[in-house]
Amino acid sequence: MYIGGVISKHRKQFNLTVPSFSGCIRNFEVNDIQQNLFEKSRHVVPCVNSNSAYVHEGGYMTFGSLKTIRHFGNIQISVQFRPAVKDGFIFGLMTNKDPENARIAVYLKNSLVTFELIYNNERRELKHIFKKDLCDGSWHNVTLSISHSNMIVITVDGHRKRLQTKISSELVEFFRNLPIYVGGVTASSTSKIGVLSLIGCYRDLQFYGKVMAFKDAKKLNKVLPDGCPFLN
Structure with a gap:
């Protein structure tokens, strides 16, 4: 399962043209269990609400x-x-x-x-x-x-x-x-x-x-x- 985007290899393999998501994702759950999206990630930083x-x-x-x-x-x-x-x-x-x-x-x-x-x-x-x-x-x-x-x-x-x-x-x-x-x-x-x-x-x-x-x-x-x- 990929969240927010996919690796470049799969993007080419499946001809995916939709860009990666740019923004914040919080409280992501699978089967009612909240997941740590930073456990395996790339080019992802924590979100902070501020100007x-x-x-x-x-x-x-x-x-x-x-x-x-x-x-x-x-x-x-x-x-x-x-x-x-x-x-x-x-x-x-x-x-x-x-x-x-x-x-x-x-x-x-x-x-x-x-x-x-x-x-x-x-x-x-x-x-x-x-x-x-x-x-x-x-x-x-x-x-x-x-x-x-x-x-x-x-x-x-x-x-x-x-x-x-x-x-x-x-x-x-x-x-x-x-x-x-x-x-x-x-x-x-x-x-x-x-x-x-x-x-x-x-x-x-x-x-x-x-x-x-x-x-x-x-x-x-x-x-x-x-x-x-x-x-x-």
Whole structure:
């Protein structure tokens, strides 16, 4: 008996096209006896009722552009995360078409938070690395703010860094029109920018100080929108 999905061998053998179930299953019983679904399982994590999300390998969430939330203004994105790996994409602004030419990305590289802005049309390439190891099993917060004066400010766990550069208002508006990716990007974009999904838990995602529900993302791929296995 299989619950929630089947192994790839049987999927091919019986030509099964229905995808695996993505969600929570509780109180599963056979002949009135409750079963332990974790006894023999694969890619299964415990469910927790909270405004948190768990990103699996290759997972990502997409939201509409910042301009759909606020018609004019700056860029402000914040999220708390608890990584299970040392490398991976936290959040950013880009299209799936040509992320190698235009993107804002915040990601972990060797457990260090890295900010990157690429815009090849203007030959703009900015990069900053925070010298603090974050793969310590704790929750962390990252906030990106590009203000009305077009100054770039990144805050990691309360430590604020203002980059010694400015970008044009036109470029700010360009990025405000791009989709928002959280936790990872598509497989196509991964191959172009070389950053994998950041496997782990996410909570308190905010755009302009407004808390966003993960379940309201435009697309969830290999993400449990309400099922972080290690919240504490």
